[in-house]
Amino acid sequence: MNDAPTRTPAQAAPTRREQILSEAARLFAERGFHGVGVDEIGAAVGISGPGLYRHFAGKDAMLAELLVGISERLFAGGRRRVIEATSAGGGPAAVLGSLIDGHIDFALDDRALITLHDRELGQLRDSDRKQVRSLQRQYVELWVDVVRRLHPDPYEAEVRAAVHAVFGLLNSTPHLGRPGALPGREATAALLRRLAHGAFAALSDGGPRPEA
Amino acid sequence: MNDAPTRTPAQAAPTRREQILSEAARLFAERGFHGVGVDEIGAAVGISGPGLYRHFAGKDAMLAELLVGISERLFAGGRRRVIEATSAGGGPAAVLGSLIDGHIDFALDDRALITLHDRELGQLRDSDRKQVRSLQRQYVELWVDVVRRLHPDPYEAEVRAAVHAVFGLLNSTPHLGRPGALPGREATAALLRRLAHGAFAALSDGGPRPEA
DNA sequence: CAGCGGCGTTAGTGGTCGTTAACCTGAAGG
């Protein structure tokens, strides 16, 4: 049951807070925010129930920190990739490729967070929810900008919808059998990469007619 | 607040049960199964709280009927389309196109159910969950079979993952701004259709290398 | 060694929520 943390010697032991956040994320993703009790979260890290309140103001605060954290990391990572790929002389295609790769890494490494990200937004306090939404919007904007440079023809609304749709595609990893069922992590990543590029490619050309 | 039911004269008035299911689906999708109280569901149909128990054995029963119903309709509709498109002399491409069109119709017309479908599976009683999963599996199988005829090269596991990914793409409609933000329903459908076909097209060819 | 602060513990409390009980009403039917 207790699979070893498998930590590379370089990185420090996770703090209690981090343990709690990690287990809470897993449990929330499995059974929903309201479906998990504080006693369960405590038990998952070896302490019991109210001991959590030494580290967090409440259950809501855990969820808030998780969702704000995801959104920040997604946006920051995306912005970094745009800057790096651009300053490396890459065109829009290279930038988009880097965004896709980054999102795939995230989707494969943090499945639980991906699940929470759009499942439990409604449970946040207004201020937190606004912050998360703002970060999400900025992240989407990164994508929309680069996709529009690559495919200038479609309306912006179409591009925005396409970006959301590709997010849905990439975020489908939690629905693939537990270990992935695919040969390995890299195979899954490669497949998702191809599918995402294929979807965006269909933005410019008329797209195959269904009765082809 | 009370937008008229807008019923075409042909179809009969919805029964109380159907009203309840419809409102429950909307509320569950908005705030999660555990986030909605029976009193709210009752209020949404103009009766109050425990009056629901004249129509359903409990809150769980409503969710179960919703999820089983969706799964059945999805699978039945998919099977019908496969049969019809096949007997009309269509090749795998036409059959896949019909499956995609059907799924898009569903995703656009029943957003709330799409949301519930993979969000609240865990809240079901074991027997119900097994039934839903079985129907889902059969539905996926319809897609895998036809996609494999169209793209014989990839491993079956890859095809299965691709199908799940395209589901994620098509089911992204709930994340597009409330009214759709797109020009209209048909425009959204056309866009999703193109993206889905584009993704599947990338299954066979090597797919664009990221550093293209 | 005093004491103090970080980190747990267990017991209790208030509130919410699903569900049941008991009762009411109005329309259909003999």
Added chain:
DNA sequence: CCTTCAGGTTAACGACCACTAACGCCGCTG
């Protein structure tokens, strides 16, 4: 007109649950 029954009502109960209170242990640090 009396009965029946579908479909409501309000009141109450019991379980659960997030959170607080009160207390204990231990490793610092001066």
